[in-house]
Amino acid sequence: MCGLLGILSANGNAADYVPALQRALPCLHHRGPDEAGTWQDGDLAFGFNRLAIIDIAHSHQPLRWGPEGEPERYAMTFNGEIYNYIELREELTALGYAFETEGDGEPIMVGFHHWGADVVNHLRGMFAIAIWDTVDRSLFLARDQFGIKPLFYATTGVGTVFSSEKKAILEMAEELNLDLSLDRRAIEHYVDLQYVPEPETLHTGIRRLESGCTATIIPGGELVEKRYFTPRFPVKSVPKGREQDLFDRIARVLEDSVEKHMRADVTVGSFLSGGIDSTAIATLAKRHNPNLLTFTTGFEREGYSEVDVAAESAAAIGVEHIVKIVSPEEYANAIPKIMWYLDDPVADPSLVPLYFVAAEARKHVKVVLSGEGADELFGGYTIYREPLSLAPFEKIPTPLRRGLGRLSRVLPEGMKGKSLLERGSMTMEERYYGNARSFNFEQMQRVIPWARREWDHREVTAPIYAQSRDMDPVARMQHLDLFTWMRGDILVKADKINMANSLELRVPFLDKEVFKVAETIPYDLKIANGTTKYALRKAMEQIVPPHVLHRKKLGFPVPMRHWLAGDELFGWAQDTINESQTDEIFNKKAVLEMLNEHRAGVSDHSRRLWTVLAFMVWHGIFVENRIDPQIEQRDYPVEL
Known part of the structure; x- marks a missing residue:
């Protein structure tokens, strides 16, 4: 486990960026307080912070390994854990390979030498991997099947930088000539979904390697991404009695x-x-x-x-x-x-x-x-039962279903049956975009007037839904949520x-x-x-x-609705809105109106308010440099 950071130079001068890596590494201290350092090899420089979990006394990063005749051909930093490393070691040992450590990292490099990029299909675990081949002069990146471990990257004329966390890349922005403008499309996606969907980030110049993907790049070249894992839920049945x-x-x-x-x-x-x-x-x-x-x-x-x-x-x-x-x-x-x-x-x-x-x-x-x-x-998720309650609507002709939707819009808020008619009038692709449903488009335009309908959640979800047309309704929702x-x-x-x-x-x-x-x-x-x-x-x-x-699912209940309406967080929310320098993004007057409506009990705006407030705090830290997050570097015992 560690925080990894690296740069593949476009001009063979990675050593020039080692001071920038060293300046950025403290941003990752929390990911690996046990060890830290840098390493470079002409085209590439690695930075790393290690949290020692397995083979504590050894398996230092970057790990080095090479086959007979090419000692230390590969250098690797990785974040995560490989849970079948013992079985992988045994398999590769039987194929004639030798190991120098007892950790879970070395089998990745040996496997990469033996299987190439297909090594990811042999790994059982969570990981973000960066392997540098000193002979082929190429960099291999990979993330685990589900995206448990993150990997950010940015490419400029200087080269490609990659990291476990975006803040380390931001710390190197000047050396990288990095575009630090905010991505308005990603902002709208965030407000719509309550998170920034992969591969986007809120910064235009920084992206994420997607879950279940690998990438390769050579100095001065373009990053070539390839998906190796797509979770699917094919239609299945179980014989009666089995x-x-x-x-x-x-x-x-x-x-x-x-x-x-x-x-x-x-x-x-x-x-x-x-x-x-x-x-x-x-x-x-x-x-x-x-x-x-x-x-x-x-x-x-x-x-x-x-x-x-x-x-x-x-x-x-x-x-x-x-x-x-x-x-x-x-x-x-x-x-x-x-x-x-x-x-x-x-x-x-x-x-x-x-x-x-x-x-x-x-x-x-x-x-x-x-x-x-x-x-x-x-x-x-309880919402997965929705196809059962909406099944009768599937038998109604589309024009009539749309008419029921128009009827639902004129019914008073809170009236019984209004939500059922509204959702029953829509296809699954229109109504379901995950567990976050705080803003509809009209509500969004109230707080971000520049919102564009073509950027709404369907831009994110449509390609995913297209992959699941042959699945049952619950499987389609699961597939989307993954x-x-x-x-x-x-x-x-x-x-x-x-x-x-x-x-x-x-x-x-x-x-x-x-x-x-x-x-x-x-x-x-x-x-x-x-x-x-x-x-x-x-x-x-x-x-x-x-x-x-058989206990009913509750999620993780937080009393946000009560706190934003009461003395606990109302004043904090009011100050956050007034002090935020986000006037070009939000209609702050409308946001304050929502806060007051929430306090008065006119409408429950808690989820919508929290979405905006979280962004404003983020903006105050990363854009305005106005809010001090008061981060302290804490050191822990290496073994616990």
């Missing part, structure tokens, strides 16, 4: 995934909420670590905490449990710091309590497991917020072997019996405590 075989396969592959994700030379803990996903992971992890520590967070406000359920689960599975309660004051004070860590804003209020529970966990462990990805792979909500929100906060605390988060559900089983679950076994994740629940019946097994 459902238990599927449930057993799910249980076995999850057991195996958790066992592999527990591989580390440091202590591994687990996050634990009140839901089935984290409880299943923690229960399975307890089998491999009898002294497992679990962590949860919540709020003092009644109805906005899963602390009691999590504590009951911890007692049921027999683990020591640690709780962090977050106050409104702590919440508000942490927002600038969190926006700095994020690189681009993500308008998800649960980011803040996650930051605090990660900080608490880091006092005790260096690695935690979590349940991200279960909803997308196993059909866990490319949008999961990698734009879920995995960004999983990586950035935990790494802000030098804490490695591992996600056993997002494992390629788990996906091979999840993709075989038929439509009817995802949302059967009036629930979601039905097959997963059946698979976990003998593992998860009964009080969790």
Whole structure:
């Protein structure tokens, strides 16, 4: 695990940029406080910060390896963990290769020499990889199948720079002659979706290598990207009476995934909420670590905490449990710091309590497991049941359906049936664009008058939907979420917020072997019996405590609606809007009107307000240089 940074010079003078790399590396200190340094080889220079998890005394970065006759041909920095590194080492040893370390990085380089770019299909884990071939003078970049680990890049006349975090590239902007203008299309996508979708960032000159992709580049050349993994959910069925075989396969592959994700030379803990996903992971992890520590967070406000359920689960599975309660004051004070860590804003209020529970966990462990990805792979969002409720509309002729949509627009807000008519009048491609649905286009134009309808969510989602025409309705929604909500929100906060605390988060559900089983679950076994994740629940019946097994999904409740209307955050929100220098982006008068309407109870604008407020804080840090995020470089024990 580390923060990687590098530049491939277009003119063979990478050494000239080593001082810039050294200046930028502190931006990545939180990703790897155990070791730091730079290395260069004419065309290329690497910078790195290491968080030592496996083979702590060795496996220093950049890793070097070469076959017989070409010692140290390859140099690599990588961020992540390869969970099948032991099996890969055995396989490659049998093919005649020798190893000098016990870590999980060397098998990547040996595999790259043997399989070439196809090495990514042999890796089971989370990763962002940069391999420099000193003989061919070419750079190979790769991200894991689901996009758990980030990789940003920018190409100018100077060369191509790449990094685990965008802020390190921004730190080198002057040397790179980097375009620092804001991308208005990306801003509209952010306001529409509550996150910036891949491969965009809010800066025009910086992009992201997409999940499941590799890229190659030579000095002075263009970056050539290639997709190697596309998650799909082909139409499947299970013979009557054979459902238990599927449930057993799910249980076995999850057991195996958790066992592999527990591989580390440091202590591994687990996050634990009140839901089935984290409880299943923690229960399975307890089998491999009898002294497992679990962590949860919540709020003092009644109805906005899963602390009691999590504590009951911890007692049921027999683990020591640690709780962090977050106050409104702590919440508000942490927002600038969190926006700095994020690189681009993500308008998800649960980011803040996650930051605090990660900080608490880091006092005790260096690695935690979590349940991200279960909803997308196993059909866990309540909205996935919507095709059932809207099925009758599919039988209505299109002109009549459109008429019902027009009727819904004239019905009073809050009237029963208004939302059903509105959504029933639309196709799935029109109505569903992930779990973030805060602004419609008219509402967006109220706060960003320059918004263009052709830039709305359909510009992002249409190409993804085009890939899923042969899937069932639930699978289509899952497929969309894997490319949008999961990698734009879920995995960004999983990586950035935990790494802000030098804490490695591992996600056993997002494992390629788990996906091979999840993709075989038929439509009817995802949302059967009036629930979601039905097959997963059946698979976990003998593992998860009964009080969790059929508990309704809550997400992560944050009392944002109450705090923005009350004294907790209203004043902070008002000051943020008034002080923000975003007049060319937002109609600040309209935003203040929304805040006052929210306080008066005229309408619940909490999600819309939070989307704008998060951007304003981000803008104050990265564009205006007005807000000090008050980042401190914290050093932790190498072993914990």
